[in-house]
Amino acid sequence: MRALVTGAAGFIGSHLVERLLADGHAVIGVDDLSTGGRANLPGHAAEFRFVQGTVLDASLIDDLVSEVDVVFHLAAAVGAFVIQERTLRSLLTNVHGTENVLDSAHRNGVRVLVASTSEIYGKNTKVGLTESDDRLVGSPLKTRWTYSEAKAIDESLTCSYVRELGLDAVIVRLFNTVGPRQSGRYGMVIPRLVNQALHERPLTVFGTGRQVRCFCHVQDVVPALVRLAQAREVNGIAVNLGSTEQVSILELATRVLELTGSGSGIVKMSYEEAYGAGYEDLQRRVPDCTRARELIGFRPERTLDDIIRAVIDEQTRTAQVVTA
Numbered sequence: 536m537r538a539l540v541t542g543a544a545g546f547i548g549s550h551l552v553e554r555l556l557a558d559g560h561a562v563i564g565v566d567d568l569s570t571g572g573r574a575n576l577p578g579h580a581a582e583f584r585f586v587q588g589t590v591l592d593a594s595l596i597d598d599l600v601s602e603v604d605v606v607f608h609l610a611a612a613v614g615a616f617v618i619q620e621r622t623l624r625s626l627l628t629n630v631h632g633t634e635n636v637l638d639s640a641h642r643n644g645v646r647v648l649v650a651s652t653s654e655i656y657g658k659n660t661k662v663g664l665t666e667s668d669d670r671l672v673g674s675p676l677k678t679r680w681t682y683s684e685a686k687a688i689d690e691s692l693t694c695s696y697v698r699e700l701g702l703d704a705v706i707v708r709l710f711n712t713v714g715p716r717q718s719g720r721y722g723m724v725i726p727r728l729v730n731q732a733l734h735e736r737p738l739t740v741f742g743t744g745r746q747v748r749c750f751c752h753v754q755d756v757v758p759a760l761v762r763l764a765q766a767r768e769v770n771g772i773a774v775n776l777g778s779t780e781q782v783s784i785l786e787l788a789t790r791v792l793e794l795t796g797s798g799s800g801i802v803k804m805s806y807e808e809a810y811g812a813g814y815e816d817l818q819r820r821v822p823d824c825t826r827a828r829e830l831i832g833f834r835p836e837r838t839l840d841d842i843i844r845a846v847i848d849e850q851t852r853t854a855q856v857v858t859a
């Protein structure tokens with residue numbers, strides 16, 4: 536298989552590139568390096584080519600799509616800090632970038648996997664969110680909801696291309712995905728807490744700390760992306776991918792302290808202080824992954840402790856410093 540990975544130099548994209556190459560596929564990676572890094576990718580690999588460019592460049596994307604059998608569309612503006620600070624650019628990337636990829640895939644007859652997000656569900660706190668559950672989001676005028684809105688448009692666009700124009704595509708709704716190479720600079724909680732613990736700085740927990748999340752190891756997610764891209768019978772639907780192991784952010788911070796052996800304490804910070812005025816958080820985000828299990832046998836194997844240990848190992852090796 537020849538694959539194009541957009542957002543290849545990012546956290547999930549770089550793990551996906553590695554996996555595809557290890558499976559014997561030829562890969563082109565494209566990334567504008569806005570949050571990703573070239574160092575995340577192989578230097579020289581026979582079957583890999585890296586192109587620095589943006590998904591907003593329709594003619595570049597068209598050239599690259601015409602060379603492959605499948606596109607993994609992961610390029611996006613991601614992370615609470617990025618969305619808050621560069622809202623317009625993020626919206627344009629997340630809407631027009633996806634539109635370019637879908638349009639080109641349709642014209643070239645190429646299958647696409649579109650990375651969407653659990654943010655789609657917004658404030659819906661149901662335990663075990665299924666793909667048909669309702670979205671419950673705040674005003675589109677609030678910056679907070681613009682990522683969810685853009686990804687929702689991506690999903691609607693994808694479905695319309697499938698229904699009306701015969702595009703071959705699958706949407707993947709990723710819940711919190713973590714592991715080595717995820718940067719804490721843009722608001723991702725586990726790398727940030729680990730970094731604070733390793734530097735003996737207080738761990739900052741936003742809000743009450745009672746909000747519940749489920750974290751899935753990127754090494755459990757990536758093989759599922761490959762299987763879904765190859766399952767051509769899975770067309771025009773969304774599939775949740777995530778862990779169902781629930782943890783509150785306060786419990787998470789405590790676990791990070793235990794596993795790092797850090798003497799740091801935990802301090803609470805208001806959302807306003809962390810993200811600016813008007814930020815709303817979600818009390819619970821727990822997926823139901825029955826569809827992924829039935830379609831491709833998805834069953835995450837790594838625990839939260841495995842994830843935290845992997846992030847500690849990486850940060851200890853690379854001596855990262857996160858200032859957020």
Ligand SMILES: NC(=O)c1ccc[n+]([C@@H]2O[C@H](COP(=O)([O-])OP(=O)(O)OC[C@H]3O[C@@H](n4cnc5c(N)ncnc54)[C@H](O)[C@@H]3O)[C@@H](O)[C@H]2O)c1
Pocket residue numbers: 541542543544545546547548565566567568569570571572588589590591608609610611612613628632650651652653708709710711712713
């Ligand atoms: N990590 C998660 O928990 C999570 C959860 C839900 C959804 N997702 C989705 O998964 C995908 C990958 O996210 P990630 O966590 O690896 O984040 P990331 O920021 O590490 O990766 C995104 C990549 O896209 C690149 N990019 C941004 N704008 C671009 C543009 N205009 N043209 C080309 N490249 C561009 C960035 O440089 C970066 O390398 C995204 O679509 C994101 O919405 C991730």
